[in-house]
Amino acid sequence: MEPVSRKGTRMKVVVVGLGYVGTVTAACLASGGHDVWGVDIDPAKVDDLNRGRSPVAEPGLDAMVARAVADGALHATSSCAQALDQAEISLVCVGTPSTPRGATDLSYLRRAVAEIAAALRTAERAPGGHSVVIRSTVPPGTVDEIVAPALAEILGEAAEPTGVAMCPEFLREGCGIADFYAPPLLVAGTSDARVATSVRRLFAFLDQPVQLVDVRIAEALKYACNAFHATKVAFTNEVARLFRLLDVDSRQVMSLFCEDQVLNISPSYLRPGFAFGGSCLPKDLRSLLHLARVSGADLPLLAATLATNELTVSDVVDRVVASGARTVALFGLSFKMNTDDLRESPYVEVAERLIGKGFEVRIYDQVVNPARLVGANLRYVESKLPHLSRLLAREPADVLAGADVAIVSATSPPVLDALRARPPRRLIDLCGQLGAELEALPGYEGIGW
């Protein structure tokens, strides 16, 4: 086969589903030098493409399709069997719409995979085998539990060597071509080394490395991204709704907001872990919600942040209750490490609730010293944990002795050393930074992983 770029080689690629994602993908791969066959059940789309027209409206796509078809690099058919002869890879780009109840309708995907498998049974196979790559957005578990078994069942003994992968698509309609060439992420979820090599070769002309991950990570990633984008839009419009009533220009506020790339537009606050707390976030959120109430604005998203934060706290308490433990070791009490600010600390909340339920709770915090607490900080903790001095231990090992479960948010060396020296039967990790050795303990569990 002839080379398509300094890094890649020409591959025969099948794109199943010629909608917004499929047509952009097919045209860009063909322009990148691959031999691309598009398949769609809609004869009008197949006809459009074969006439050199894009079946979907997307800037620049008509010209790209026309060129690729004229060059003989892009073809369309309604027959998977015709397309799959000698093909190394098929990319499934069919729709995955919502059912009336909001579930993901996987019927198009199931049908597409069944058609690929049936075609592979009779197709002339590429010497290196075939890779079925899901590009549609599908719930975690779909590739392992639906796609791979369907292929295995239909292909039977002819399954080898056919592998699967999930490569989520991140393009946006309206700038789909530019997004294809410079994707925000290029991720392949597969445990099959041969499939991973095929995907890398497919995208070699993009000059962007393919990140190899577990298939479920790749499936979940797309949902995390879209949920975050939706939340950002809803957040911005929610605060704007209130600011307008307060005679504040939200465009200026949000423009400055986006200039902060340290805390706002950054990885800060985006690591899974425990609930937020402290002397500012809960207070200021309540204040904003109060302003909204008196101004007549509804801020359901911001109101829900308090509710969902509470669920993070009650989840840990519920897990301890369900464990049958009696004695609990709590590592970390202030709202974050390296401060003794206990105001609205979610760890204080956990301790208070467990004590209220009759658990024996012992606490280690490297910084908190009850003798040095003053003012609002002291008043807060006295209202929540009046006998704090009796609960606190000087050494992490003293807290661990006899404990049935350890709840850990502190990662200071004395805490980690003590946990390694005397591993608790059950360890609930609230911070995700305890290291591989502690994560390998039989009783280890993460708060959200």
Ligand SMILES: NC(=O)c1ccc[n+]([C@@H]2O[C@H](COP(=O)([O-])OP(=O)(O)OC[C@H]3O[C@@H](n4cnc5c(N)ncnc54)[C@H](O)[C@@H]3O)[C@@H](O)[C@H]2O)c1
């Ligand atoms: N549209 C976007 O911007 C975008 C971006 C990223 C990811 N996605 C995801 O990509 C997937 C496709 O989205 P889309 O907007 O391109 O969908 P679409 O509805 O525009 O296109 C889907 C195409 O698949 C075809 N099809 C259905 N069953 C088929 C089968 N068995 N064989 C061949 N063709 C078949 C349909 O006829 C249609 O042309 C969805 O899962 C979507 O969530 C979409």
